[in-house]
Amino acid sequence: MTLAESADQFLPLGPVMVDVEGASLTEHERQRLRHPLVGGVILFARNFVGREQLVELCHEIHALRDEPLLIAVDHEGGRVQRFRSDGFTPLPPMSAFGEIWMDDSLAAMRLATETGYVLGAELRACGVDLSFAPVLDLDYGVSEVIGTRAFHREPQVVAMLARALIQGLMLSGMAACGKHFPGHGYVQADSHHEIPVDERSFKEIMSEDAAPYGWLGDMVLPSLMPAHVIYSQVDPNPAGFSPYWIQTVLRDNLAYDGVVFSDDLTMEGATVAGDILARANAALGAGCDMVLVCNRPDLADDLLSRLQHTPSPQSQERIRRLVPRQAAPDWQTLQSLARYQYARQLQSQIVSG
Numbered sequence: 001m002t003l004a005e006s007a008d009q010f011l012p013l014g015p016v017m018v019d020v021e022g023a024s025l026t027e028h029e030r031q032r033l034r035h036p037l038v039g040g041v042i043l044f045a046r047n048f049v050g051r052e053q054l055v056e057l058c059h060e061i062h063a064l065r066d067e068p069l070l071i072a073v074d075h076e077g078g079r080v081q082r083f084r085s086d087g088f089t090p091l092p093p094m095s096a097f098g099e100i101w102m103d104d105s106l107a108a109m110r111l112a113t114e115t116g117y118v119l120g121a122e123l124r125a126c127g128v129d130l131s132f133a134p135v136l137d138l139d140y141g142v143s144e145v146i147g148t149r150a151f152h153r154e155p156q157v158v159a160m161l162a163r164a165l166i167q168g169l170m171l172s173g174m175a176a177c178g179k180h181f182p183g184h185g186y187v188q189a190d191s192h193h194e195i196p197v198d199e200r201s202f203k204e205i206m207s208e209d210a211a212p213y214g215w216l217g218d219m220v221l222p223s224l225m226p227a228h229v230i231y232s233q234v235d236p237n238p239a240g241f242s243p244y245w246i247q248t249v250l251r252d253n254l255a256y257d258g259v260v261f262s263d264d265l266t267m268e269g270a271t272v273a274g275d276i277l278a279r280a281n282a283a284l285g286a287g288c289d290m291v292l293v294c295n296r297p298d299l300a301d302d303l304l305s306r307l308q309h310t311p312s313p314q315s316q317e318r319i320r321r322l323v324p325r326q327a328a329p330d331w332q333t334l335q336s337l338a339r340y341q342y343a344r345q346l347q348s349q350i351v352s353g
Helices: 027-033 051-063 095-103 105-125 155-171 202-207 211-220 243-253 268-273 276-286 297-306 313-320 331-335 338-352
Strands: 016-019 038-043 070-073 075-077 178-181 223-226 259-264 290-292
Touching: 016 297, 027 038, 027 297, 038 051, 038 290, 051 070, 075 105, 095 105, 095 155, 105 155, 105 331, 105 338, 155 211, 178 211, 202 211, 223 243, 243 276, 259 268, 268 276, 276 290, 276 297, 331 338
Parallel strands: 016 038, 016 290, 038 070, 178 223, 223 259, 259 290
Antiparallel strands: none
16 A cells, blocks of 8 residues: 555554654655554654644644544653753753652652653643653663663662652653663663663563563553663563563563553664564564654655554554543643642752752
């Protein structure tokens, strides 16, 4: 089926998430987003000129399909915050809450909840459905790509602060996505540019890095993203391409029933699986519900032209659970809410302090 042939059909959410190039859609991008294998769109800083433009872009994306595509973004706080102007609140890195925890754990949890609320409320006011947050990796002090994105070194602290931030997201009507299962913090290599290898034992990984996922579960953490890391003592494949990690460990041992997103299939850490079709097949075959293809529209079109995959009803239902259930206040209404004003005031104290 070509891009154009799928344009006027009722389409359920497919298993591929793609991106768009600029601040508005081209005709080719509209056709791509109507392809039956597409189920979501991830936005980047290049897609943001201002709030009104972002609202229009999200509205157009949602209107393309009878069942609206899921719109996501990496908007964690700290150095990973795609929208930074025109009223968006500067969010602290997650490590700030770990530092506060050392003096006052309850205050750290309260502030994390307020941050989650502001994060989710501002995105939802503009039409974004999901942020790929929070990072659940442990801060071993060796991974530059993780660094201050991590809450803390101790898994118990990470789980508690993540739970607090997720509560804030839920109060805004937004689901959460934990990353990068079972853990990216121990390896120095950046999977965007290299193929990291973690040589620790399965027991050590599960008792440390993976512990927050087991404690939180899918009722609190409705989606997660595996790491493009090879855990060589456990499986020769990166976690996102491993039936053992996704099916045996996540689905069976941890009884996890949330959405599993692949990390970006164009990253260097994904190249071990082959070309873009082989990578998608490996991820979907391992048990991922949705695969991401970012910053390479040529590879996205190539994948959509060749991929043969029918998502299970269970997988599609998991993805639908991430879609916000209620309409969000628009930006102007949000600004008038006392709850939002108070939370935003706290954010300014964390960032400036």
